[in-house]
Amino acid sequence: MKTSFSDIQLADSHMAVSEKILRSCVHCGFCTATCPTYLLMGDELDSPRGRIYLIKDMLENGKPANAEVVKHIDRCLSCLSCMTTCPSGVHYMHLVDHARAHIYKTYKRSWADRFMRAVLAAILPYPQRFRLALLAAFFAKPFRPLLAHVPVMGPQLSAMIDLAPSRFIPRPRSLPAAGMTGPRAKVVILEGCAQPVLNANINLAARRLLARHNVDVVNVPKEGCCGSLVHHMGREEDGLSFARHNIDQWMGVIEREGVSAILVTTSGCGTTIKDYGFMLRDDKDYAQKAERISSMTKDVTEFVATLTLDHVPIPAHSLAYHSACSMQHGQKITDLPKSLLRAAGFRVKDVPEGHICCGSAGVYNILQPTIAEKLRLRKVDHIERLHTDLIATGNIGCMTQIGKGTEVPIVHTVELLDWATGGPKPEALEALSHSA
Numbered sequence: 001m002k003t004s005f006s007d008i009q010l011a012d013s014h015m016a017v018s019e020k021i022l023r024s025c026v027h028c029g030f031c032t033a034t035c036p037t038y039l040l041m042g043d044e045l046d047s048p049r050g051r052i053y054l055i056k057d058m059l060e061n062g063k064p065a066n067a068e069v070v071k072h073i074d075r076c077l078s079c080l081s082c083m084t085t086c087p088s089g090v091h092y093m094h095l096v097d098h099a100r101a102h103i104y105k106t107y108k109r110s111w112a113d114r115f116m117r118a119v120l121a122a123i124l125p126y127p128q129r130f131r132l133a134l135l136a137a138f139f140a141k142p143f144r145p146l147l148a149h150v151p152v153m154g155p156q157l158s159a160m161i162d163l164a165p166s167r168f169i170p171r172p173r174s175l176p177a178a179g180m181t182g183p184r185a186k187v188v189i190l191e192g193c194a195q196p197v198l199n200a201n202i203n204l205a206a207r208r209l210l211a212r213h214n215v216d217v218v219n220v221p222k223e224g225c226c227g228s229l230v231h232h233m234g235r236e237e238d239g240l241s242f243a244r245h246n247i248d249q250w251m252g253v254i255e256r257e258g259v260s261a262i263l264v265t266t267s268g269c270g271t272t273i274k275d276y277g278f279m280l281r282d283d284k285d286y287a288q289k290a291e292r293i294s295s296m297t298k299d300v301t302e303f304v305a306t307l308t309l310d311h312v313p314i315p316a317h318s319l320a321y322h323s324a325c326s327m328q329h330g331q332k333i334t335d336l337p338k339s340l341l342r343a344a345g346f347r348v349k350d351v352p353e354g355h356i357c358c359g360s361a362g363v364y365n366i367l368q369p370t371i372a373e374k375l376r377l378r379k380v381d382h383i384e385r386l387h388t389d390l391i392a393t394g395n396i397g398c399m400t401q402i403g404k405g406t407e408v409p410i411v412h413t414v415e416l417l418d419w420a421t422g423g424p425k426p427e428a429l430e431a432l433s434h435s436a
């Protein structure tokens with residue numbers, strides 16, 4: 001794509017990166033075929049190519065964002081399916097991240113939208129606040145029909161309430177670091193923000209699995225949110241401060257304890273942490289450290305695949321493997337989790353149209369509830385046609401989104417691997433018969 005940015009514009013590092021990305025796009029339109037929003041709406045401006053044109057026009061001409069651009073960029077899930085499809089290697093993720101930051105700086109949203117986004121940014125990255133908010137949403141459930149009719153914000157408020165669990169979530173129990181002598185490796189597991197509140201068992205399962213295979217998990221008590229929730233809302237500085245905070249915490253244990261990897265059990269967070277090196281490339285105090293942290297970050301399945309797992313016999317359940325967008329498109333991890341599950345004795349089935357997002361996408365299902373609901377229905381329909389005993393995935397957002405639309409139990413891949421190597425049966429599978 002031909003561009004005409006001025007030298008002054010290109011002196012800005014963000015602009016220089018975006019210009020390079022724009023120039024790599026050859027307008028072929030292959031990406032439209034796998035874009036969920038184009039699939040649903042059939043509007044070129046809701047396709048990757050259409051959005052690329054909108055972003056080019058906005059950035060190249062130095063324009064503030066307008067309502068039209070914001071509408072179509074807001075509808076983008078950042079699922080990155082277009083990056084997998086694109087034959088020219090267009091880095092859409094960095095381009096849309098730049099566009100969202102530009103929108104945040106130059107566009108004044110309606111008061112209701114600003115309020116909703118501010119509330120999400122103030123609550124979700126903080127586990128204690130999020131836990132209280134879920135409690136409030138739990139008690140607000142009976143009023144959902146009334147709240148749905150609140151002017152302007154009704155759909156978002158009811159989407160928030162829908163995401164609240166239908167029972168109280170126990171506080172996460174903390175496990176001490178394994179503390180064994182002569183471990184084969186020392187790692188950190190990102191505790192994260194929303195995941196331990198929504199399902200504390202995922203990281204506990206990962207810890208048990210690793211301890212059983214002589215891997216020591218070092219606790220990092222002051223670690224925080226990875227920053228992706230605010231980063232995807234265009235709050236660039238907020239995202240960077242979460243990143244810097246975590247880098248400081250992790251560099252401490254890397255130097256003190258000899259930690260060799262940072263493991264992530266939520267693929268959405270993993271995609272962001274693997275991008276810290278890029279996000280902080282212009283920060284002279286953090287660029288090198290961020291690069292190091294990104295290169296040490298692994299999805300938990302990537303690390304588990306380096307171990308020889310000691311399997312125990314479990315019922316040979318069939319499962320539908322839902323590959324989160326951040327896993328398959330963001331981190332390009334596709335077959336590995338399925339191979340681990342097969343080796344553990346599960347009969348793994350691929351979900352038709354598996355490259356299409358389930359509609360979770362961070363806070364997308366709250367901010368764009370109508371599109372998110374359509375994508376959930378589509379995903380659940382494909383999954384239920386497989387008639388499997390359970391669903392497995394590697395991202396808490398997808399677990400919550402899909403789990404709200406089906407009775408088929410949904411569990412994290414690492415919970416199943418823990419079970420298959422001597423851990424407890426995942427809570428969500430308690431109702432399944434023992435003989436599959």
Ligand code: SF4
Nearest residue numbers: 035076077079080082
């Ligand atoms: S990230 Fe997903 S929703 Fe956004 S343009 Fe690409 S394929 Fe479409």
Ligand code: SF4
Nearest residue numbers: 025026028029031086
């Ligand atoms: S597939 Fe790639 S090169 Fe083709 S229009 Fe889409 S982003 Fe551009």
